[in-house]
Amino acid sequence: MTIQNLLQNKERRFVLVGGKGGVGKSSISSSIAVKFAQNGQPTLIISTDPAHSLSDSFDQNLNQSIPVKINNIDNLWAMEIRPEDAGGDFKSLAGLDDNEEGIDQMMSSLSSLGFDEVGDLLDTAPPGIDEAVALAKVIQFIDSDEYAHFERIIFDTAPTGHTLRLLSLPDFLDGFLGKLLKVRVKMSNAMAGFKSLLGMNSERDNTLEVLENLKESMRIVRELFRNQQTTEFIIATIPTIMSINESERLADQLRIEEIQVHNIVVNQVMPENIDCKFCSVRAKGQKENLDYIKKLFSNYHITEVEYFDTEIRGLDSLKMMATHLLGN
Numbered sequence: 460m461t462i463q464n465l466l467q468n469k470e471r472r473f474v475l476v477g478g479k480g481g482v483g484k485s486s487i488s489s490s491i492a493v494k495f496a497q498n499g500q501p502t503l504i505i506s507t508d509p510a511h512s513l514s515d516s517f518d519q520n521l522n523q524s525i526p527v528k529i530n531n532i533d534n535l536w537a538m539e540i541r542p543e544d545a546g547g548d549f550k551s552l553a554g555l556d557d558n559e560e561g562i563d564q565m566m567s568s569l570s571s572l573g574f575d576e577v578g579d580l581l582d583t584a585p586p587g588i589d590e591a592v593a594l595a596k597v598i599q600f601i602d603s604d605e606y607a608h609f610e611r612i613i614f615d616t617a618p619t620g621h622t623l624r625l626l627s628l629p630d631f632l633d634g635f636l637g638k639l640l641k642v643r644v645k646m647s648n649a650m651a652g653f654k655s656l657l658g659m660n661s662e663r664d665n666t667l668e669v670l671e672n673l674k675e676s677m678r679i680v681r682e683l684f685r686n687q688q689t690t691e692f693i694i695a696t697i698p699t700i701m702s703i704n705e706s707e708r709l710a711d712q713l714r715i716e717e718i719q720v721h722n723i724v725v726n727q728v729m730p731e732n733i734d735c736k737f738c739s740v741r742a743k744g745q746k747e748n749l750d751y752i753k754k755l756f757s758n759y760h761i762t763e764v765e766y767f768d769t770e771i772r773g774l775d776s777l778k779m780m781a782t783h784l785l786g787n
């Protein structure tokens with residue numbers, strides 16, 4: 460499926476744009492969203508990237524963790540997820556950081572009672588967990604009825620290699636989260652025991668449910684990422700060796716995780732210009748890199764987008780970029 464075919468193929472409800480910071484992920488994903496909306500498809504673009512730039516791309520405040528209607532265009536909503544709303548920090552989500560001292564005490568009591576695996580579990584949280592949690596939380600609410608009318612959901616997010624691995628490792632779900640669950644159960648049981656000894660009522664602990672839901676959501680994210688019918692993952696890059704090497708690593712990682720990629724967008728390609736020496740020197744250097752990209756990614760559809768003389772900001776420039784990306 461080429462990127463141009465994406466517009467008509469509504470089966471691909473989810474579109475993800477991945478790549479290094481600064482290559483144009485927000486501009487590309489926003490342009491695609493604008494094009495879908497112009498085509499009459501109710502579209503929601505979501506950013507889970509803590510370094511949000513959707514508000515900049517649309518020149519509108521979108522940092523409210525709820526879909527905000529984009530001005531002056533029909534069918535388009537956008538939202539930036541604030542990390543605190545996404546439960547971005549898994550420790551707070553698991554209710555494990557509200558009382559560090561108390562938890563330390565509880566840990567040592569548990570260890571002395573023979574619960575050895577408690578150990579330093581909290582300090583060994585795998586990298587990428589916060590982002591995986593954020594994605595899982597997003598999935599929890601876009602699964603709800605309220606979001607059912609969005610025919611297209613575009614993710615402006617760059618899952619790192621770590622996050623991808625976490626999401627696709629069944630062992631992780633049953634390993635790390637499983638251990639966390641066990642520890643929580645033991646802690647609440649011990650806590651309840653202590654409290655009843657002291658004649659206190661123990662409050663109901665819903666951490667178990669929260670973590671079970673999270674596990675389930677991560678499984679859904681994993682399936683969504685891998686679903687070739689509903690999901691299109693686009694790699695964004697620019698014609699520099701550094702960015703190409705990074706894209707190659709990302710493509711390898713996605714292949715290992717069985718996430719299909721058909722399209723690579725090469726952004727910021729210098730137009731030929733004989734009047735500007737700087738531009739023509741840059742363009743020549745890029746030409747070699749573009750040839751390299753074509754050889755390296757010969758199995759992918761490659762779409763080039765030129766380097767415009769203005770920033771991609773506001774609806775007009777997004778529409779212009781969309782035309783370059785997806786045609787008229």
Ligand SMILES: Nc1ncnc2c1ncn2[C@@H]1O[C@H](COP(=O)(O)OP(=O)(O)O)[C@@H](O)[C@H]1O
Nearest residue numbers: 480481482483484485486727765766767770771
């Ligand atoms: N093809 C392009 N031509 C000109 N400026 C661009 C182009 N693509 C992106 N930009 C600009 O480059 C900057 C980074 O783009 P952005 O989409 O925010 O990247 P990312 O989301 O990957 O960090 C922004 O200022 C954007 O307006």
Ligand SMILES: [Mg+2]
Nearest residue numbers: 484485511512
């Ligand atoms: Mg961005």
